[in-house]
Amino acid sequence: MAASKDKSFLIQRGTTYLVNVKVPAHLREIIGKAHLRQTTGTDSLARANLIKHGIIHALKQQIEEAERVHGGKTKRAVGSRIREAMQWRLDLQQAQDYDRDNPEAEAWDITTSLLAERAEEIEEAEGLTRAKEFHAIAIGKANPISAHVDQWIAERPMKPRQQTDYRRAVAKFTAWLAAGKHPEAIERITKRIAGQYVSEAFSNAGVHPRTANKDISCIASLWKWAERKGIAKENVWSGQSLPKPKAGRKEEPRPFTNEEIKTLFNGKVVAVGRRKPALVQPSPMLRDFMTIAALSGMRVEEIAKLTVEDVTNGYFDIHTAKTKAGIRQVPIHPALSEIVTRRTDKRKPKDTLWPELPEPKPGSPIEKSQKVVKEFVTYRRQVGVDDREEGARQSKVTFHSWRRTFVTKAEQAGQQPHLIEVVVGHKRPGMALGVYSGGPLMEQLRTVVESVSLPSGVSLPTINQNSHSGSVLAPSTS
Template sequence: MPRKPDKDKAYLTVHDGVWRVSMGVPRELRDQLGTRLVRSTGTKALGEAKLARDLIVPQFKKRIEDAWSARGGKRNSLLALTLETRRLMETADENLADFMIQGAEERYEEILNEGATWVNEHTPDGIIPRRIPKPEAAKLVSEIRRVAAGDTPIAHYHQAFVDGLKIKPRSKLDEPRALSILLDWMESQDIEPFIENINKRNAIRFLDWLDADTNLSWASKAKYFGRIKFYWSWLARREYAKENPFHDLNIDKPETKREDDEREYTDEEVQKLLMGEPMEGRRMLDVMMVAALTGARLDAVIDLKVGNLSDGYFTFKAQKKERGSRDIPVHPDLDEIVARRIANKAPEDDLFPEWPGPPSTSVKPRSSYFSKRYTKYTSDIGVRDEEKGRRRSKINFHSWRRWFITKMERARVREPLIAAIVGHARKGLTLRVYSGGPEFLEAQDAIALVKLPPLDGSPVVEERSLTPRRRKP
């Protein structure tokens, strides 16, 4: 028999030893809120976690209820029926329209009467009973009246907007996050969630709040604000909104010093990473080696098939804005790894079967689990460069790609050849459009110039960079 759920731990899960509250989101609302609402309780003690849960669960339920309201209510709910009634009234004759209006007014009265209290009010004409409806009933009727009069819930068209986007499924996850940020702000400002309430003044207020009063990084602020701006542009083009009040607004990028940017690994860090002993052993070290000696991105490495290796080169799938797959010569230091991983395998087999992808229903990339394990490994051995206020370390898996490019440049490899090897757009119309690409043997010779630091523990002598790094205190 299936095990019965523990009601005492309802909504509670453990992540890295800390209890967190997790609540599933109805399928219809996932374009607004994501698959689940999750918040850490910040404690490892079950008793404290249950106290925190009792405060968080009502907040999650309210977010879900507000999300229903923002898209026009649940199917067959009052808001949804009001939207349908409004649509029917556009073509109804006068008698039918009057009948529908009368029915709506009777329903409003039923809502206001339910749970209301009555008080006697003294007036010049005598004592008159006055109804005091429940606040939530008054708010609901106010919203319904506005919808009936022509106002539209902000999220009503959002799913159609998302469905029409020509972007990767994982990128579409930013759309509900952005919409949720806007709706949460409107709730905090007591602004009803209607398209018509987003005028220029409120658009500027939202921009100022997002820029100054949230803990998001500049990149996240700009991304989410850009998604809201694009949604409103879509609404305006289809005349669902009168205008796009966000169209000329932007979140300015703060000035940063070169030393504050993400960077490549040093040779000492490369030595420490490759000589370390991750829990996953060769499963992780092999991925690191391939990334280090090809300059390929993590997704491209993890997704390799045995059939992507042929005649001494890798065929990497297109990434980001690359137009197609690209062939990269195999570095001599990868020969042993390649031979071991293709032995007795079929072309359709994964080169790294130890890192399987998420369920087919997930939009996460196959590399997501590896990325989490890699972050833990670098933290365990102290290969991190973190600063307060930064979302992530200045060195991360992408630093392998930076290290590879740096080594190629210092080996005096031509810039157009480096760009062709790592899949960057080459400069100028001549090379970008008309050239068939550099010779394969030239790329093979260039890649062989990239040398790993000694992996026997010998001292590492760092090459001096023309761009000096800030010394750590």
């Protein structure tokens, strides 16, 4: 293969080539990604091949550093030692139970003697600190963090994806403890150790405060749980969060402009690589998703979970949501008639509206809408709809901007804020509306939804009234 045609370690996003390096499976939980990627800043494959080698080297150094600090023999040895100590704890409990039933037996004395001998072996091999921690865990005077994670997660209702984030945050912290030879028992983590972790893992490493605070919040949640259980005496993570950067108005996420909406729906003529300029448009599925999001204010995952029976009474029936307020009914905008009818026609009530999307396995952290979000990111970049400040974590326009756009247009149409909040699933403020009110009428919500429209220049398909027996927009009279 000619060097100029070589695409090893390269992927294309929009018109630009990125270097892509795979992260080893055992380090993905620590690094937080399956791949490390960095742009070459060029749409030329030949130029990208000249640039990529230095980037590959830099990305591989990151992986090697993670392996050295987090994924090496020290972490595995410490993890193994904790599991061994927990097994000794079980053995001691069983010995105690046996002695209780057999007064003449000496199982407890024999087991504690053997444990002391094992602690001496560890002291010779790994030092006094490790030996003391091992012994404290074995006799139940210290509780290793890893031994409580499953129970903590089980008692905290979360989506699989949130569970993955929480486990990853704790795994990164315990890996740091192992690398620095700090104690790994909850009771022995002091505010000083917690503060040192925040400084070394986040502040000194240049991690964005929002990302750092997400991890710190996850670990603090474990400590709050441990405090309630009587395992931890105090939450050493209190006050450890990094100060949030003061974001100017220009840095805030925003809704789409009318021109951006037109571009996203109508497409744009662009040149990809060395190909001749061609019209790039959204796929039929992505176009349907964008239309529903723009004219309902629904979240992308709420749309992805829709089934036929969820749209047969003139409204979208949302059964599961992030909050209690998110469980709601959203009137179907008349402009969505063709989409909804097409996607429900001749299908069973339990059938999904989106057969193109794979169903995540039970317990999977992957959400059903993930494919849509990824496709949207690629598409909007291809057509030039992007707004990213230098050094920013992400663009100010994302799929969630459709939700911001809906709220903005409803407000600009003069709709009452408390009714908009019901439509989009936000908690209503105040005692009167938030507690005492039984909620607005569906016709009030329909007025809010129908006040929103796409800008002129965006054409949507209309339903052929002769090809279907009825409209999905009309509430059932049966």
